[in-house]
Amino acid sequence: MQIDINAVLETLKAGKSAKTQASLDKLNEALKAYYESGKRDFSITTIGRVSAEANGVGYQSIRATANKHYRDLIEAWAAKAQTTTKKPPxxxxxxxxxxxxxxxxxxxxxxxxxxxxxxxxxxxYRSEANMLKNQTQIVIDKRPTAYSEPQSDASVELLPSxxxxxxxxxxxxxxxxxxxxxxxxxxxxxxxxxxxxxxxxxxxxxxxxxxxxxxxxxxxxx
Known part of the structure; x- marks a missing residue:
């Protein structure tokens, strides 16, 4: 899709502080490298991680209400990649x-x-339980068993911490x-x-x- 990312970037940088403009440039560099790698997961979570790894803004900053400019830039790159910012299943x-x-x-x-x-x-465990439920033949052993008196000194095994x-x-x-x-x-x-x-x-x-x-x-x- 033909989208002029540079034009979008300059529009988003207009009127912003020098720090925010630098952050937008850094995020744009990370998005460009990510796009050129062929990956197409442009979800906020994924891009936040990718940007943070490149020493750019992280997930929390991108998703903040006041920082819509970061999300707009991500959406522009997602549109260029013919996808959205929703995480693919x-x-x-x-x-x-x-x-x-x-x-x-x-x-x-x-x-x-x-x-x-x-x-x-x-x-x-659920699979094993379902397998037992499917057993249609139940055999009950009715043979008498010898009673054994419980040992008073039986040891008690404790589970490990x-x-x-x-x-x-x-x-x-x-x-x-x-x-x-x-x-x-x-x-x-x-x-x-x-x-x-x-x-x-x-x-x-x-x-x-x-x-x-x-x-x-x-x-x-x-």
Whole structure:
């Protein structure tokens, strides 16, 4: 698409401070390099990360209400690339729904990896449960069993602490997931039942998720 990016840039720079003009130039350089690389994800989240990596304005600055000029420049490059600033759906998101859409919105790689592992474990258990439900033949063993008196000195095996399973960074990442600040950054809200929903009221994480995670972390009592 024939779009004069230079003309758009000069229009956006008109009347702006020297600092803002320099930031626009820096963002334009990052967008040009990104466009020429052949990539076509011009979402604010992605471009914010790309710009920050190039020592330019980051995601928070771009999405700020007062900084529409940054978003207008991104939209111009997106139009030139014949796309929009909406994030294109990933293959994983199309296959697995909202859970993997959530993963795409998590910038922290450690938190994203932990969430991915939790989702995969849940999917595995769900698959096993569904397989058991499909078993049509149930065999009940009615043979008598010999009673054995319980041992009074039976040993009790304690589960290892979270410290023995996860690294400090992993524990810190899990603790971050439980904070209201982190959820609000993604536009999510948690209720007292441990359920997480987005701004449209769509369930992102089921009831009991956050409360269970906090119990594992030892932040709340059983």
């Amino acid at each position: 990933s293959v994983a998101a199309r296959k697995s729904g909202q859970d993997y859409q959530l993963l795409e919105r998590i910038d922290d790689p450690a938190v994203r990896a932990l969430f991915g592992q939790i989702i995969r474990e849940r999917d595995r 979270l410290k023995g399973i996860c690294s400090d960074n992993e524990i810190k990442a899990l603790q971050t997931v439980c904070t209201d600040e982190w959820l609000e950054k993604l536009g999510f809200q948690a209720n007292k039942l441990g359920q997480v929903k987005d701004e449209l009221g769509t369930e992102i994480l089921p009831r009991g998720f956050l409360t269970g995670l906090k119990k594992i972390l030892g932040e709340i009592d059983e």
